[in-house]
Structure formats: structure tokens, C-alpha cells
Amino acid sequence: MLEGILRSDGRKGIRNTLAVAYLVECAHHVAREIVQPYRDAGAQVIGFPGCYPNAYAQTMMERLCTHPNVGAVLLVSLGCESFNRFQLEKTIAATGRPVETLVIQRAGGTRATIEAGRDWVAAQLPELAAAPRVPMALSELVVGTVCGGSDGTSGITGNPAVGLAFDRLVEAGATCIFEETGELIGCEGIMSARAATPELGRELTASVEKAAAYYATLGYGSFAAGNAEGGLSSIEEKSMGAYAKSGKSPISGLIKPGDIPPKGGLYLMDVVPDGEVRFGFPNISDNAEIVEMMASGAHLTLFVTARGSVVGSALAPVIKICANPETYARLTEDMDVNAGRVLSGTPLAEVGDEIFDLTLEVASGRQTASESLGHAEFILTYKSFEPIGPACLPV
């Protein structure tokens, strides 16, 4: 049995973070300075950089500021940006979380806002640290997975090992989310055959076809130079490796960023915007994907890397699974799991079990490598989505 912090919506958190959220890039520095003395005491920066309004960004910030791992929120506004801070503050306050908005243009500028923000944070942190823990079932846990810096080892070691861990988590009633439809190109047929209903299967296929068309317009696949250096030659080869993270469970539904899965099971997140190509690449770096899974309630992320990503995340811990044994030897301190040892005789199932066990430990409070190194990356950019259709969440 895990231990979590009960929130007013019934969900439970595995961390109790104070989020300091800037509502336009112009307020980013002030937010960062407010957090600086309290980085090791549970305060983290999140935010949205744009000045133009965007329904997706508004929804994402509302979901993130009311994420089960978040215990209190300080909003930092410049004052003239378009972001609807009033609605965001109202949404947070309705959950019973402590929330305060500081507007730099009214508070007297940079220095005065930083001082006011630090006073507020200092007053909140002791209460967050003292929050009571309650029993939490595995069926209340939401786990996301992402891969970044993949290479030819990813699809043989780290990704299928996460797939085995996902199978055990789903079996135990947990909610698991995999994503990046642009890295499932070529897998749509075999993936759709795992859908809970034929109608959902068609939605899964359509989401990958949308991704293929979107990336074709952009002229690049979801593929970085380092992928090729490590032996991957095409997006469909990378996709087959990435797909292995999903394991073998039936697929219960298709969600979009911010949709909360209604029950335990395995879900695909469609991260490619709807409509014409407008705001550029769907996810400009790995953390954008982690942020979207957090917005759908993910408590933690299983991150498979091979070239050697070092990132963590604000709000939700990241477990770093290293697929490549050469990379693990170079970046040992940044990694939580050495999946590359599969290439020297360790059974894949042993690594899958290790990931499952570590997921439970991290959910119970154990720090991950990226947490202990102070990583708290966060990125949110413009997108637009249509709501999911009725076939996406079969009853």
C-alpha cells in the first residue's frame, strides 16, 4: 500500500509541491527568483510564456495547478498579458488549495514582487511539509511513459522493460499513459488491434494518421540527429521501439492532453494538435510530453533514454531508465535503472520487475536521480485541440 496526500477531488498526491507559476515570459525571472531560496524545500517554477490567449494553455495550467502532487500555488503575472489569471485563480481556489496572485505592475516591480512572493512561499511550506499521509491504492496511481534520446538499444532493452512494468501496473489496477503518436508511425495496425473496441481501434489509427500528415507538412519526423548516430535509420524503426513501452495490455482509451482517464487501464495520449498546422512542432522537446501527461494526472513518469537525457520534471518525479549500457557507464549518476544490462545477459523480466518496484518506491517518497540533482524542467507552448469523440473512451 502506498501513502498519498488526499485532495478535495478525491485524487491523492505522491508529492506536495508549491508551484510558482508565471503567466507570461515577462514574469518568469520574478517567479524563478521567488523560488530560488526554496528549491530544495518543495517550491518549483512552472508557467506559460506566451502573451496571446490560448484555450489549450489555459486548460493545461488549470490542470497542472490542481494536479494531485501540487499543494499550493503562487501565480506571478506581469499584469498586461492576455492569460486569464482570474479564471485560473478561481479554479485553484475552488479545490481548497492555498493560492495567491502577485501582479508585478501593481506590486511595485521586480524587487517588491520577489519579496512578497518569498514571504508567501515561506509561510506556506511548513504546512505543506506537515500534510497528513493517507493510504493510497495502486489503482489510484497514474503513471506516464516517454522516451527521449532513443537509439538502437531502446527498442530492445529499456522500452520493452517499461512495457513489462506497464503490464504489471495495469494488472494491479493502475492507470498508465503512453503517447507521442508521431512516434507510433508504422505501428498503427498492430496497436489498433489491441483496442478495447473496434471503434476505439479506428480512433487510434486515425490519431497516428493525423500525426503522419502533420509531420509530413512540417518536413521532419519526430526524429533527432542523435537517434541516427545511435543506429536508428527511420521514423518507423524508432516507432517500433517506442511502441514497446506500451506493453501488451488492451488499450482502454484515447485521451488528449488534460483529459483525465476515467478508470484504471492503458491509455494512448494523442499529442498532435487538431486542424491545420499552426503552432509548429507538436512537442518541441521531451518535457513538453511529460507536462501533457501530468496535465492528465500522471503522478510520475517512466523516461527511457539511450543517448542520455538528464532531465527531470517539475511537479511529478521522473524515473530515468537507461537503455544503452555505454551511456549508463558515462552518466550513471543521472540514471535510476540500468536497462542496458539486458544486452549482457540479464533477463528482460528482471529489469521490468525492477522498474515496477522502483515505481512503487518513488510513489512512496523515494527521490529519483533527477530529483536529487535538482532537475525541475517545465515547458508549455501553444497548441489547439478538438474534444475527443465518444468512441475514445468506451464504457
Add this chain to the structure above:
Amino acid sequence: MPPMTDQPITAGLLRLAAEDNVLVATGPLVPGATAINGGGEMHLREAVTLGHKVAAKAIAKGEKILKYGVSIGSATEDIAAGQHVHVHNMQSDYTPTHVLSETATGGRDA
């Protein structure tokens, strides 16, 4: 799918599915006779690094490259058994692969 890694890996080359025409290097490999996991061996024509692919048999230009039992692209030239298979002799059937010329050949030159 999923990859055939149920049995422990002890050899230099890995076959992920019976129908595959490429094998995967489980570590840095030098030219010469190289063992295949699960039995057999093949003559490697050039050095490859970890995670890179080698032709398990002769592959003609235009033929599909099969890995994990599925197509991962097409050969852009004739490839001999034991040769490195990568962006210099195969391509995606979906979107072009972006590479940095300084690092893309890493499997052959590193």
C-alpha cells in the same frame, strides 16, 4: 512484436524476429565471424557500433528492411550480407530522416 528478447543475450548479433533481414549489434563489433544470439554466426564485412544494424542476407535496392518483423523502410542500394544497414543505404517510407553529417555515420566510423 514484442521483440524476441525473452532469452538472455550473450552473442554479438541479435535477431529480433524470424523474418527479419537485419540483425542488431549488442555492442561494438569488428569485421569477421560474429555469433548470432540463439545460434549461428555470420561474417561481418565492416565494424559497427552498439545498436546499429547489419544485413542478415543480401538485400536488393527497393526491398523492404525488416526489423521486429515489420518494415522499417526501403533499401536505396543493393546491400550485401554482413554490411552495415543505415541512412546511407536505406530510407524511411514515411518522412525523411534528419541527420547531422558529422555524426550520422557513427556506426561505421566510430
